[in-house]
Amino acid sequence: MAKRHKLVTAFVGALAATSLLAACSTNGAAGPSENPEDVTGEVTLWVYPYIDEAAWWADEVDKFNEDYPNIKLDVVVQPWADRDTQITTAIAGGQAPDLVYFIPDQIGQFASQGVLSDVSDVIDDWSVYTKPAVEGVSFDGTIYGLPILQSVSSRLIYKPAWEAAGITEYPTTWQEALADAPALKEAGYYLTDYYADQGPSLNLTFYPLLWQAGGDVLSEDGSECTLDSKEGVAAIEFLQTIFDNGWADSTYLTTAPDQNAPVQRGQTAMVMSTASGTLVQSGVVPGDDWLSLPPLKDEETVTYGAVGSLGLLEGSANKDAAKVFLRWFSQPEITREYNVDRTYFSPIAADTGLYEEGTLQAGEEKQLDLVKTGVSAPNARQIMDLIKPQIQAALLGQISPEDALAKACTDVTGILQR
Structure with missing residues (x-):
């Protein structure tokens, strides 16, 4: 099992040397x-x-x-x-x-x-x-x-939620996070947030999970859609588990983020992918109650920036x-x-x-x-717009993860072949 982050110690590392400005x-x-x-x-x-x-x-x-x-x-x-x-x-x-x-x-x-x-x-x-x-x-x-x-886009931890749930170590993997979710829910907190509305960028929502599962949107040379993979299915199923158990607010599967979202109300234990500056812009003033940790890992530890x-x-x-x-x-x-x-x-x-x-x-x-840094392709934004509705449909239970990703790849392939 991956080593968890102890609550009693902050996530710190050796401070890198700052002599660069003099030397270079x-x-x-x-x-x-x-x-x-x-x-x-x-x-x-x-x-x-x-x-x-x-x-x-x-x-x-x-x-x-x-x-x-x-x-x-x-x-x-x-x-x-x-x-x-x-x-x-x-x-x-x-x-x-x-x-x-x-x-x-x-x-x-x-x-x-x-x-x-x-x-x-x-x-x-x-x-x-x-x-x-x-x-x-x-x-x-x-x-x-x-x-x-x-x-x-860091993983931001709201420490009071974990303390209220009696959890003494922060999760480092998907499975550890899912194991902690029932205690957090019992204490009155959502495990995390996720926005499937068509507005938010997939760079901040689905793509990091896809990468963490070991998958990607396109092949290395950018010529093929690789989204319809077991890694893509794993990312959707991870989210389905969270929503099916009420560990995230399902309102935001179809509603854009707003000032009344659980994160803004102090009801979310962990934001999986955001920047502290974005948190401030959304109305949260992060103080000592918040901590920045590396992204969760499934197969890989990776996030968007x-x-x-x-x-x-x-x-x-x-x-x-x-x-x-x-x-x-x-x-x-x-x-x-x-x-x-x-x-x-x-x-x-x-x-x-x-x-x-x-x-x-x-x-x-x-x-x-x-x-x-996202999908490296001339039409990266068009590709994203084709994928968004399929991910949303899968999370709403309107289509299976496999069919959603296959449909998305069919649409993306149409763009790649133009």
Whole structure:
């Protein structure tokens, strides 16, 4: 049996050395021009709001221009809504920016359309980045973005629930969690939450369970749907067991998450896949009552995490100046500042210890090597939209897990063959 986490001790690890900033001030990036004043150009960057981005970037533009006074950097904060349409429309109308903030599924989507430029020459040594960070900015073996942010969807434990149930060790596997569920229910708590409504991303719901069972959505080369597997069935059956026994609120099989969900009411013992920042955004203020632990394991210990990057559009007329900015922004101290201000994590492998030990963020940071960045395919979002209703139907008892996954794979195969 896998070793459980003792309640009497926090989930801690040795704090990684933080001498990186002194030892690696350029992060393997190509050095700046011998005479920065010789570098000229106008660069437009589109970003999206995590914080007051306009104020934050105004300071960074000033710092950049201290080093490169003849590059005009214009940072435009765009809304998250319909961002793909914004980009496509701007490209078609000849009004596209030079650089855009992307996440992994956008990298595959736009790279496959030929609108992204290879930026592998921006960094001399890509091994300084975490493996998920490099994977998240790559498509078909080419690097299309500079990683600037990493997130992790952690397993968050609500400690009072386990104490009320008299459980003295936290589960580390699916089976241990299921064994604890009756005592938690008796104490008035749901084991966990799960949202099968069509809104939430499967990256935060079903995909991590599929990966934990040892399965995946597509084959390694992305040419075949592999969802209809024993691993896929195991993931659905795990969820069915939870809902059939009332160990999660079945309301949210068909209803979008809201401020009255059991997690927000303090009635859920464990959130299987979320970030502490997302928990705060949902109305929960996690204090000492919450703990971040690695994801549950069935066959594998794995979860989802996003990678934020800056991608260079192929149509840019200012590629040299844009790459100068990317090299400048890749400096560890700048990347660290960017992430701490947004409560995320540096994609630079050695740049750890961003948060005080004992905080949820410190626990999450230790899990960055357990991350998968989702489905790497040009049509990852379309694929997800085809899978969602089948998973929901299976959990509602309208179709068997096997038939649901077979139907999903038939639909996904139709997209892959286009």
